[in-house]
Amino acid sequence: MPTALRNPGDNTAASTSQTVKAQRQIRELILAGTLPGGSRIAELTIVEKLGISRTPIRAALMRLEQEGLLETLPSGGYAVKIFSERDVTDAIELRGMLEGLLARLAAERGVSGTLLQEARRCLVHIDEWLRAPTLSDDTFSQYVVMNERFHALLHEMADSPTIVRQLERVISLPFASPSGFVIAEAESPNARDLLAVAQYQHWRVLDAIEAREGARAEIIMREHSRIAQHNFQRVLHNPDAVPALSPQTIGVPLIRRKT
Numbered sequence: 593m594p595t596a597l598r599n600p601g602d603n604t605a606a607s608t609s610q611t612v613k614a615q616r617q618i619r620e621l622i623l624a625g626t627l628p629g630g631s632r633i634a635e636l637t638i639v640e641k642l643g644i645s646r647t648p649i650r651a652a653l654m655r656l657e658q659e660g661l662l663e664t665l666p667s668g669g670y671a672v673k674i675f676s677e678r679d680v681t682d683a684i685e686l687r688g689m690l691e692g693l694l695a696r697l698a699a700e701r702g703v704s705g706t707l708l709q710e711a712r713r714c715l716v717h718i719d720e721w722l723r724a725p726t727l728s729d730d731t732f733s734q735y736v737v738m739n740e741r742f743h744a745l746l747h748e749m750a751d752s753p754t755i756v757r758q759l760e761r762v763i764s765l766p767f768a769s770p771s772g773f774v775i776a777e778a779e780s781p782n783a784r785d786l787l788a789v790a791q792y793q794h795w796r797v798l799d800a801i802e803a804r805e806g807a808r809a810e811i812i813m814r815e816h817s818r819i820a821q822h823n824f825q826r827v828l829h830n831p832d833a834v835p836a837l838s839p840q841t842i843g844v845p846l847i848r849r850k851t
Contacts, residue, residue, distance in 0.1 A: 625846075
């Protein structure tokens with residue numbers, strides 16, 4: 593019998609899924625304090641602990657460094673960073689401001705039909721995943737990839753490399769990436785509801801950009817980041833009020849509280 597041909601894209605998709613899975617699991621170890629702030633990451637130990645090959649682990653560590661949870665060491669490798677409460681709140685606020693500015697510029701300058709169509713495709717995929725009553729690990733991994741892709745398209749729509757470069761610097765700060773809290777909420781029973789609210793805002797900002805409503809697009813993206821800001825403050829200062837989101841879920845062990 594002839595051997596079935598494999599789609600080369602299958603290997604790429606599998607590798608991406610493994611990287612996102614590794615990123616999520618390492619992130620959980622960091623946020624729970626299992627990998628304490630200031631500690632050096634032992635790559636081989638992580639490989640053995642997670643049962644994931646070295647290549648996705650290395651890619652995941654690079655992503656976590658870009659996200660701001662890890663820092664590179666002069667001697668090579670990574671160590672877990674320690675943050676102040678203000679580091680986190682400022683980083684989220686900056687991300688909202690810059691994404692809001694990019695959304696406004698995109699609306700005011702106009703966006704090609706091709707970019708708008710690609711962004712809609714991202715959201716249609718997310719809508720399909722959110723129809724399920726619960727989210728599997730694979731679905732969550734797919735959501736993270738598509739959410740990051742949608743935000744990247746929003747950034748591209750503004751056609752402002754200068755502002756995008758500044759945003760990339762901000763996203764490397766603690767917890768400020770578009771998926772920083774998405775991955776953290778993976779184990780929450782109300783994760784699907786939280787993502788549904790974010791998805792509603794995704795559609796509204798796309799509508800505003802297409803309608804050339806710059807001020808509205810900017811406000812929506814500012815509010816989009818405030819969901820993460822609100823969740824962070826709520827759990828950090830009153831964790832008992834939100835039992836589904838434990839302090840470890842968002843990395844309280846890494847954060848020095850204000851005195």
